[in-house]
Amino acid sequence: MPSFELIRRHIKTPAHVFIILALLSGVSNVLVMTLISSSAGVVQTELDLRTVAMFGLVIGIYIVSQRGLMRITASEVESMIHDLRMALVESISQAELLPLEHIGRSEILAGMIRDTQTISQASNTLVIAVQSVIMIVLAMVYVFLNNKIAFALSLSFIAFSMLLILRHMNSLRDELNIVFQEENHLYDGLRDVLEGFKEVKMSVPRRSAVLAEIDIAATRARDVKIAFQGRAAQEFVLSQTMTFLLLGIIVFVAPMFFSVEAGVAARTAASMLFIMGPLAMVTQAIPIFATANAAAENLVRLEHLLQSLAAQTQGMTERSLPSTFEEIHFDTVSFTYTDNKSVDMFTVGPFNFRIRQGDTLFITGGNGSGKSTLLKLLVGLYYPEKGVIRIDQQALSADTYTAYRSKFSVIFADYHLFKQLYGLRTPDPKIIEELCHLLELMGKVRLLGGNTFDTIDLSTGQRKRLALLVTLLEDKPIIVLDEWAADQDPHFRRKFYQELLPRLKALGKTIIAITHDDRYFDTADRCIALEEGRVASDVRKKPLQ
Template sequence: MLAHLIRQSRHLLMGAALASIASGVCSVLLLTQINAVLSAPGGTDTSALAWRFGAFAVAAMLARMASSVLFERLSQGAHAELRRFISARVMAAEFRKLEEIGGPKVHAALSEHSARVADFFVSFPAILVNAVIVLGCLVYMAWLSWQVFLAAVLVIGLGSLGYHLAHLKAIGHLGAASKEQDRLYDHFRSLVDGAKELRLHSAKRGRFARDVLGDSIEKVRQARTFGMSLFSISVAWGNFLIYAFIGLVLFMLVGEVPDRARIMTGFALVFVYMVVPLEGLLLALPRANLAKVSGARIDEITRQLGQQGGEAEEDAAPALASLALQGIAHRYYHEGTDDLFTLGPVELSFAPGQITYLVGGNGSGKTSLAKLLVGLYRPEQGAIVLNGVAVDDASRDGYRQLFSAIFSDFHLFDQLLDGTSPELDAQGNALIAKLNLQHKVQLRNGAFTTRALSQGQRKRLALVVVYLEDRPFLVFDEWAADQDPLFKDVFYRELLPELKARGKTVLVISHDDRYFHLADRLIRMVDGQIVAIDTPAAAAPVVQESSLETVA
């Protein structure tokens, strides 16, 4: 990921790097001018040195400004590019893969990990400038005395070895903290989504706070603290070696030599000047390592997401003349049996202007069959045939444009995402009034004025969205489960017949047995198998609502 971002912005990065190098070089040249003034004999004219000092100072300032601005642009650009890249991979991933990976990992990649990779470009100028200053100081030191320079290289080598060993250990802990952070995001979501349950059960609330959320927070804290502490220890070790080297030079390496005062002054100045950049360099490197860990984590998540086949063009909903499921089957883990659950093989066909009810007990495979039907799951055997042509990976996204669906775990966007027009707003508001929501919400410029509604009311708004999408095939997964009897009646007796009259194909997953007689077909499922396909005559209406098992 880091390599991709660097390649993509290589020209801007090169300009920013050159500005950083120029800033570091000017800083080292400032050091030489300072040392020249301090070592100059009394009465020497230093006006030329003053002009050079001023020129180098201005050049260092301008170069640092340019470097900082360019790297800030790189940072923000990298952050935006990462978010676009991850979002695109999420939207291109197979739905089943996305379910397996889970939302918290994706949220972590979009927020924390992408921010840390972007931080790399902010810390990079500090790394580059300080590295140039340290390197320039070493070169100046070699010019003053090659013996002292060799000793300095030995000391820096020892410091680098200690830093490298600490780095290897620290990266492991930071990687573990990064993975635990993904789980922590899932707990944060539970903290909000499970607010009702936590407030109704104090013991559960305490265990969640202590054993789940608290434990995860503590694991992240411990791993990050240990990892960053190793970096801090390595920095302290480097500083100790620098000061030990200063003492070695001052009291042992520089003996009674000509120009001893000038050499001692030069070395003391170089050491003092180099300590701060060296410390800054060692402190900035952990941020780069964190970016490396986060970049690797983003790589891992996006690789797990994979990529589906061809992508359909916008507004490319195909026509529906016939649709058949020919021996399709799907296997997945079933919590109820703690084993792999096999759905199918299923043989079904659908035609325009047909209302089909799909019924069965909980866990019988109804929703999974619906997800296979609409193309969210890929069948592991068999074929889906649309208008006489089998759907493959390349055409699956185009096939999905045939459907609008409201699943039980639906999401309601705050706007239609189908463009805006006064006619669309008027049509939507008429549907909102029909569903008795006109006093709570309106459609304005293609957006809902609020989504702060009950679950049943949000489902009614989702129904408005489905109507306005005007797709050939509509799927409703337990839509009426959260509705009052009045709106159940409107849904089954008014809206579904209206959709049928408009030539729509409709699949309704339902437990409302008092309305079964209104279906053109009634498909019953048990343990992943279709056990019966009844006609309305075989599904006589009942006066009172009862359980599906009783009717069966």
């Protein structure tokens, strides 16, 4: 089972420690029952100190063993979840963009958050269920020693009820997989509402359609969960009913056919009443175990999937590239998008052009013209399906892509602005002040502790300026800007094209900008226009300096 596979790979405490603690806890429970049962039928004229001492000792053993077992379980399970999450994050960081896009964020987040929480919440319940099984076994031994007929009846009833319950385990697993799939669709819908809030707010038909899609997924998940919980309740009632019937047979029917002493019958009935609690716990734990096992199955599958993606680059010796370059050459480069069924959806290229060091290049084109795909090819997030990218005559290969990507600082159209300056040394406060003045962010944001902004709750244009500030701190040779100026006011847009870009060019930066601001095309050295995934025009505006 997937849950056992996770435990086997991640639990560090030896198995015999769990077994010993579980046995001590279970045995102490049964000994408490035995002491009370044996003492209840004895007329005592004075306090039996020996029995009281034994009772206290058993209680002490229970407290120590139960607390130790639950603490170790909690520590091991949470450590396992921590290791799993970090392993998943590490695999994600080493994977390539395209396969991650095919997996989808909802499935990854569901695995890292929902499934790990499910296992965490189920851990103590499952430990108690294991203890309950031990208690049932020991209690049955006690019944066997007192009344073999009751033992045979009890064993038959318990086995029959457990068989009926376990028969539904496979169907529970299938139902839970459906629940998880529908919840993933629900996460997709919620992400659409949150990330596309403005678009949803602006269109009543779109809002109705999005909410209807969410309602479909939520309704399916609700219905399956109701059926699942109903079946779990039915199985719990079944096990309790079977136990009541068993008690009735032992107390009312068995004495009519078999000779049973009154004291033995009383002790047997007390034992069966004692078993009812652990048996109910085991019954309730079965759907919880099914849920945890389904979550573990999802986690194992996601872990293997992400590891297979990361394995494509693991163990590879990365090669460096020269710190400076003269040109980047796209030599008959093309790329094809495919869906999850490997059906071709859209092709860009072939591209044949060169980008020279120090160029200011504008890339234009309508929606769907292939600008974003070309950008991802250019910065090394996508690999060419055909053709080759060269940097100073050296063809890029898998072992040089990391070094190649490190030459770029990119602000994507859907960029993520980090509040902390990850991967950067603490900048000189004077440099921060100069950049804030240049980008007109004075009084808008401050750097705390040397590497954390006090806020990123700014207007859209100011957030992009703050992202550009971080880009300038990175000080990489190539700056790529995807529709950066689109959210700037007219004043700062003019400043960007007429002041910032020339200043960056004077510093020797190569600038590649996706833009639609045709009134400022004269500030570029070169403009490439795309149509339907191909270069429609490639015009150099100025002679090389």
